[in-house]
Amino acid sequence: MKSVRLVVREETFCVGPSSKSSFTGELYFDVDGWFFPSKSWNDLIPGVLHMWTDNLIAILRGGSESHQLNFMDGPYKILIAMEGKSLKLTFMEEKYDTDTDAEFNVELRKVEILTSDFIEQICNAVRVTIEFAKKKGILYSSIPPLEKNLKILAEYCAK
DSSP: OOOEEEEEEEEEEEEOSSTTOOEEEEEEEEETTEEESOTTOEEEHHHHHHHHHHHHHHHHTTSOSEEEEEOSSSSEEEEEEEETTEEEEEEEEEEEETTTTEEEEEEEEEEEEEHHHHHHHHHHHHHHHHHHHHHHTOOOTTHHHHHHHHHHHHHHHHO
């Protein structure tokens, strides 16, 4: 199995103009030195993690075999699918064909990661996000669902 690491760097977090604002920061995957969507990718951290944790929980509960993890900015997404004790991650970029007026996905790379490792990395990213929001007094709407999802995912880590 390749080394897959979710990178979230708190020192890059940038807060919007009010306490109800969200914040952006670096959020990307490092797969043995290959970066997705790119090294130092900047996105809306709470919103992205909220979507990702909802989709991951749906898979863990058996609600579906696969889900997409979308980034807010750009045409990038990851298809995650459960395979035994592992998750298969398919990193994709959405493209647009002007001749046919159709969107299509280009598969960039596929890797496998132990489900428990992936959950732990997501949980760590969520913890950093929640702690930052509390420290800065940010009341963004995605924070309470992230707290709820963190508790649910923590139960899977304990299994």
